[in-house]
Amino acid sequence: MLDDFLVRAALAGLAVALAAGPLGCFVVWRRMAYFGEATSHAAILGVALALAFSTSIFLGTLAAALAMALTLGGLTGRGLAADTALGVLAHGALAFGLVAVSFLRGVRVDLTAYLFGDILAVGRAELATIWAGALIVAGLLAWRWSALLTVTVSEDLARAAGLNPARERAILTLALALVVAVALQVVGALLIVAMLIVPPAAARALARSPEAMALGALAIGAASALAGLWGSLVFDTPAGPSIVVAASLIFAASLVLPRLR
């Protein structure tokens, strides 16, 4: 079954939905869209480093995303990173990454695969890595769910309840870096944030509890992945962007449908 590239692609898409849906809820609630953008753009820099040092793309991406997320976390924690600073870092990291890749002579790199994903080329080994990463993210979020929610609602209330907000923020940072590394091959660096934000935004309209919103985001992400893959086959369109198109259409429907009832 895993011999079929389409089955592998579908499984990779589902793994991304599993991790990005619930984590994306926190990105939406904590208004971290730009934060996520900067972190995912740093992945291109990670690709360049991985190629330069001949290590795995997954590890290079993970390291670069983690470094960026920690830097940003430190800045925002001290109230320094405004919109502008985040914008500089987000696009600076992307530009540095693109330039760095071009310096790698003798390496033929298809940058589109990293910018927009290459889900149809996911092999068995990559599929295993993607699922391992996604399960770690889902496990982290399930384990810390209540604490993460409390910290997101109010850091002062969390502290009064004996929680350590810095620790919960660090868990979200780690989860974000993992999602970036996992989703790079599926939707590409430029569209990872879409998988974090669009499914939760679509789930919001129907959800009455945070848990329902997280599960709804997961389901919508999964449906988008499958629908996007199907669309890319039928209409011969790029798979990664097609997945995001499917998610966006579901979001649009979530805005319109409740009003028709």
Added chain:
Amino acid sequence: MSLIATEGLSLRYGPVAALSNVNIAIAKGEIVTLIGPNGSGKSSLVRALLGAVRPAAGRITRAPGLKIGYVPQKLAVDARMPLSVGRFLSLPNRRPEPEVAAMLARTGVPGLEHRQITALSGGQFQRVLLARALLAAPDLLILDEATQGLDQPGTAAFYALIEDIRRETGAAILMVSHDLHVVMSASDRVICLNGHVCCEGHPRVVTAAPEYRALFGHGTHGTMALYQHAHDHAHDACTHEEKPAHAR
């Protein structure tokens, strides 16, 4: 033996001193009202008591196993987070539904469990926050500007509720207020803060005086009292120009 005490507590934000040499102690079952003008360091002191900011100097001692219930000054729940009142009261620890319902009834907002947090009025939300703090069965309840946004009868009703809760649970209460003259009459002590402790004393209950009626109108049921400041110094840039006690 006090529940919580500060010794020579100083707080700084970068080069700015927020508090210097603050010594306060709150005993079991005591109601303490902390007043001071805007920017006087009231909220900083509360955050230090909660352990959210590290003292630049001095220390804070807590009774072993001290449980603090905290009602924050303001709390904006993002409209994109669907959150019912019942779920909010179960953060981070799950509470049994009957317990949640009983506590909401106790704080005067019965039957709100399934209402979304973002659909509450200011007064309802304040009581929900109080219910949440009380569910932790605190030894010390800290209320930061809890009556902000409430009208006078609303404030009076809230004060009466706090008084009842102290009587029922025996919890000590630290009530933070920016109103420099009118305080909760049940306060055992009033501490006036302006970067440091300016003065400390008892509120004057003047409920019987006709001036009181003129000032507060009817319906506050004696829950409010006047506080007479007794500063032994004057502030140049202070928003409250009190006559020092010795100049009276």
